[in-house]
Amino acid sequence: DAKTTQPNSMESNEEEPVHLPCNHSTISGTDYIHWYRQLPSQGPEYVIHGLTSNVNNRMASLAIAEDRKSSTLILHRATLRDAAVYYCILRDAGGTSYGKLTFGQGTILTVHP
């Protein structure tokens, strides 16, 4: 599986934007970039995903570099509820991986009031 690299932790203030980076220099052409987050004592939840173009949904935006070797998850206005572990995951559309979701260590986001 192609590997992602994320900072161990980041901090933000409430109502400010947050940019969570992810490096994936060995990404292949069939890899989709997925983001999940895990709130305390809960299972992970889907945030957003994309292939080449930037993506927006009600939760966040995903900015993908032109060479696809990195991406950034953008939370436009952080709230206390956004404090979680954020996982950047490459999901392979090809081969026999059956779209397996392989989690790394993630980034622990702390949001200050």
Added chain:
Amino acid sequence: EAGVAQSPRYKIIEKRQSVAFWCNPISGHATLYWYQQILGQGPKLLIQFQNNGVVDDSQLPKDRFSAERLKGVDSTLKIQPAKLEDSAVYLCASSWGAHINEKLFFGSGTQLSVL
């Protein structure tokens, strides 16, 4: 829409005992996953079902772990005998299918402590 249901929420056992976890996926979801999450780490996939067939169990310790999904709906994960290193949260997830664009929906997990 009801979410993925898991039980029990917590389980404490002694080493060498057996334990079973139950998962009820979202109605209509064909793909079901069991993940193991050790404290401080990201979840690790143990087994993936497509309907009632196994498509990936490469990281399942088959000497002690087993899983089944009868009739392609509910699933159980069993550990027999348990070891101290099995202490973890066991997460069940489901999705409509295994397509790359399908979202996974996770349950809240079963926290297992092996003493």
